[in-house]
Amino acid sequence: MKFLEWSTVENEEIEAHFLSRLNCLQNFRTERIGQRAVQLIGDVCFGFFVFAVLIVTVIAITYKPPDPWLQEQKAYNILFNSVGNSTFHLDDSVLVTGDDLNVSSTSTPLALPPAINATVFDENSVQESCNTSIPWNCSDAGVKFVVEKMNAHHFPRLIFYSYRIVSGGSKGVCDVAWKYRPMNITTPRMYTDFRRFSLVRNSDCSFEVKKIGKWHSGVNARPRRIPGGSENDGNSATFSDIRPDTAFRQGKYLYYTRGADYCKSMGQYTWGLLCALGEARYLNRTFVMDLDVCLSSEYSAAHKDEPGKDFRYYFDLEHLANATSIIEKHSFEELLLKWNVLTERHVFNHEIQPVDLKNDTHSVLYRDFRIEVDFDNHWYRVCEGQAEHYIQRPWNFLWKSKLLMNMVNAICNKLEWDFDVAHVVRGYKAENKKLWPNLDSDTSPENLIAKLKVMIGYRRKLYIATNEPFPEYFDRLREQFEVHVLDDFSQLWAENSEWYNETMRISGKPVNFDGYMKVIIDTEMLNRGKKRVETFNDLTKDCKNGVGRC
Known part of the structure; x- marks a missing residue:
């Protein structure tokens, strides 16, 4: 009996000891498994981190932004950061030039005569x-x-x-x-x-x-006309590039052929032209200036591209010729055929950097932008990449045409220089409800009246700069404001007007007042008003470049 009791006690002790060892073993295994799990999770996270760093590094090294408007340009990167891609489908109701920007190639103040307040009078x-x-x-x-x-x-x-x-x-x-x-x-x-x-x-x-x-x-x-065509107020639309034959033969020239930029928007044209002028200045060469401008279909009344427009219709060629060294294309080609002594080099790829041409000794550098060579052969591509760090677009070279600026001043004088301006963007943006869901409604006549009454006041003179194709769209506003749109001043480009006669003298035939010219005048009027109301930020909460792109 005692033996049985002893055996039972011993068995219980053995069982308790066994269970204790088993619990210790289980705890040990659980602890080991937990440590290994934590270590495994840490290794996985670290691996993801290393992989992410590697991806970001590769993108940073290889990525090249496709849009030149997003490239670094000192003094302009903020001004032009609103353009989203290289299609240049931007706000077509404004065109910025050197007239609008306080930019100069030097820090020299403007050389102006003393202003007159009132004559000293006893x-x-x-x-x-x-x-x-x-x-x-x-x-x-x-x-x-x-x-x-x-x-x-x-x-x-x-x-x-x-x-x-x-x-x-x-x-x-x-x-x-x-x-x-x-x-x-x-x-x-x-x-x-x-x-x-x-x-x-x-x-x-x-x-x-x-x-x-x-x-x-x-x-x-009225100032009398000087023999030769222009009035003595400086409103000449011509320039002379006559140069001695010896100077021509000794010169160095940069020639840009037409490419994918031709017949594109005015914004893309000026962006590419200023790149070309910047490269010519960097290379210390005379730029061969093609005065032929193609009117993009979006600015044409016939809704089709119209080549054969003259640069002087839109920009101040005289100022450009005074600011830098240029020669007109046809004059250059005639002299080239006459002498046939200039050495030439053809550059077929826009990716060849200007710095690689800096020490080139050929008399003429031809940059070939034919789309047969490269479908993406745009002038502005020359100033991308590393070139953006040493090629600066000379915006101070490009001023609006004196003929158009005279029309701007005529409008301002008719409004007695006492008016406000509303920039109303509609056009294709108002039609695209996906990217601009509220724009059409926010710029309706009713909403414009409600907002402008607060911003500028009742019965103020109001000039509306707009890309709205139907000017009568704003007739409702005339009940509340003294409204003016560009079409109200059509006598300024009517037959026998100053503009009509001067453009006739340039081209030898009547010239239509086109969408390019309208944009230039509207842009300048925006800068002349006492108060300026913008569509985006002031009239609508939609983003300027579409949903999610403010």
């Missing part, structure tokens, strides 16, 4: 010698004084530089011409206006302006 001495029985004329010092004083008060946003006062043809009437600049422009370009003033002389021999005529009403003071 009224006391005039009153002491006053004799109202003596007739007065427009050459009296008091007349000039009161005209300058009245202009400074009537046109506070203009800077005046010179005056010419002549008789208006009847008693008490003087025609006055003056040169001026708007305060907010950054170029030294001056403009001319001439108006008819009605004056009276007071009993103390002081003068008083009773009435100021409208823009260009003072026809007797």
Whole structure:
């Protein structure tokens, strides 16, 4: 019996000991498994991290942005960062040039004559010698004084530089011409206006302006045309590239053939042209200038590409010729055939860097951009990659045409330089509800009235710069504001207008006022208004470049 009890106790002890060892073993295995699991998870995470770093490194080394507008360009990377891809399908209602930017190749201030506020005039001495029985004329010092004083008060946003006062043809009437600049422009370009003033002389021999005529009403003071075609106000649309034969033979030239840029948007054309001018400056070569511009179908009334337009319709060729060394294409080709002594090199790939051509000794470098060579052969590609770090686009070379700028000033003068501007973007963006879901509704006449009444006030003069193809779309706004759109000033490009006659002189045939010209004028008007209302940010919450691309 005792033996059995002892055996039972011993068995219980053995069993308890066994269970204890088993628990220890299980705990040990669980701990080992947990450690190995933690280590495995850590290894996997580290592997993913290393892989991600490797992928990012490869992308950073090999990736080249396809869009030149996103390339680094000092002073312009912020201005042009809104363009999403190399199709250049951007806001076609504005065109930025050197007129709009405070950019210069040097830090030299503008060389301008001193501005005129009002002539120094001693009224006391005039009153002491006053004799109202003596007739007065427009050459009296008091007349000039009161005209300058009245202009400074009537046109506070203009800077005046010179005056010419002549008789208006009847008693008490003087025609006055003056040169001026708007305060907010950054170029030294001056403009001319001439108006008819009605004056009276007071009993103390002081003068008083009773009435100021409208823009260009003072026809007797109009600047006379200089033999050769242009007026002496500097509004010439021609330039001369005549050079001695020896200078031509000794020169170095850069020639860009037409390529994939031809007949594209004005934005793409200017982007490519400025790249070419930048390379010519970097290589210290004369740029061969093709004055033939192709009007893209999106700006054509016939909705088809129209080659054969003249560069001078849109840009200031005279300023470009003064700013850098250029030669007109046809003149260059005639001289080339005449002498046939210049050495030539053809560059068939835009990927050949300008730095590789820096020390080239050939007289003529031809960059061949034919799409047969490369379908993506665009001028602007030359300034991509490493070239963007040493080729700077010379925006100060490119100004808007003087003929178009004269039309801008005519509109501003008709509005007495006292107006606000609304930039209303519609066109294809308003039709694309997927990318701009609210734009069409936000720019409806009803919503425009509600928002503009708050932003600019009731019955203000309002110029609308827009790509809306139907100007009558804004007729509802005329009930609340003094609305003006470009089509309201169609007499400025009508037959026998200054613009019509000058473009006829350039081309030898009538020229249609096209969409390129409209964009240029609207862009400049945006910069002249007292208040400026933009579509994106001000009128709609849609992103400028589409959903998710603010």
